[in-house]
Amino acid sequence: MRLTNRELQPYRIWFEYLQTALNDKYHSNKVSKDYYKGWHLNSVKKQTFNQWIKTHEHLFTQSDNPQIKLYDGKRTANTILIEIPVSYNVQRIQRDIGKTVKGKVAKAQTHQRFKIQTNRPLQTAPLDYFRWAYEYRHNTKHKLEQIWDKVNQKQIDRQKKVAKRVEKFLKTGKGIRKRALSSGGFTKTDKNKAVLISRNIKKANNILTNVCKGIFPGTYTDHNEV
Numbered sequence: 001m002r003l004t005n006r007e008l009q010p011y012r013i014w015f016e017y018l019q020t021a022l023n024d025k026y027h028s029n030k031v032s033k034d035y036y037k038g039w040h041l042n043s044v045k046k047q048t049f050n051q052w053i054k055t056h057e058h059l060f061t062q063s064d065n066p067q068i069k070l071y072d073g074k075r076t077a078n079t080i081l082i083e084i085p086v087s088y089n090v091q092r093i094q095r096d097i098g099k100t101v102k103g104k105v106a107k108a109q110t111h112q113r114f115k116i117q118t119n120r121p122l123q124t125a126p127l128d129y130f131r132w133a134y135e136y137r138h139n140t141k142h143k144l145e146q147i148w149d150k151v152n153q154k155q156i157d158r159q160k161k162v163a164k165r166v167e168k169f170l171k172t173g174k175g176i177r178k179r180a181l182s183s184g185g186f187t188k189t190d191k192n193k194a195v196l197i198s199r200n201i202k203k204a205n206n207i208l209t210n211v212c213k214g215i216f217p218g219t220y221t222d223h224n225e226v
Helices: 005-022 041-046 049-053 090-104 124-139 144-170 174-182 190-213
Strands: 069-071 081-083
Touching (some): 005 049, 005 124, 005 190, 124 144, 144 190
16 A cells, blocks of 8 residues: 555655765764665665655555465476566566565565654644755755854745645645744844754764664654744
8 A cells, every 4th residue: 555645755755865875964963874775775876755755655664465376286297486566566566576486485574674763743834844954954055144144044935835735635724834934033143043043953964863763763852942
C-alpha cells in the first residue's frame, strides 16, 4: 500500500537531513553507510526527495507488501519459477531478483526497519526551520540575525504557498494566510534573533548527528523558536 503525502512528510524531512549531512563537511564522514545501504546514498546526495522516493518507498511500508518469491508449483526440470508483483518497477526487479533466486530460497526482507524515533508527536515544520538555519550558517557568511530574517521569510513564503493550495481546493485560505503573515515576529530585536537562531542551529546539529547514526529525529528540544 502506497503512503499518502501526509505520511511521507516525516520521511521527506529525514531524507533532507541525511542529504544535508552527506553534503556537509562536519557530518559527511559520520554517516553510517552500513545502516543506510538500502537508501543508496549517492542517489540521496543528488536527487530530490520526490525523485528518490519513487524507488525507495518500500523502505517505510508495512511488512505485508508483496515481494518477489519462488514458485513451488510444477515446473520444467532444471528451472525455477518466480512470482513478481505487478507493482514492481524495472529497477526494483533488478535489485531484488538476485537475492530471491540465490540458494533457491526467497530471502526475508526487513520492512519498516527505518522508523521515526521520537517520544512526542513529530512537528515537521520546526524541523525544516532548524535545518534551514544550519545550512545558512554553514553555507553563507550571514550574521545570526540575518539568518533569522532569511529563515523567517522562507517560512512565510512556504505558508503563503500552502494557503494558495488550500484556497484552490477549498475556495478559502484566509485562516492560513492570516497565520502565515502574523507569524513573522518582526518586532524581535537583533539580540533575540541571534539567540533564537543559535539555538535552532544547535538543534539542527544534534538532529544531523542522530541521523548519521540512523536515528531520526532522536532526542532534541523541538519547540519552534524561529
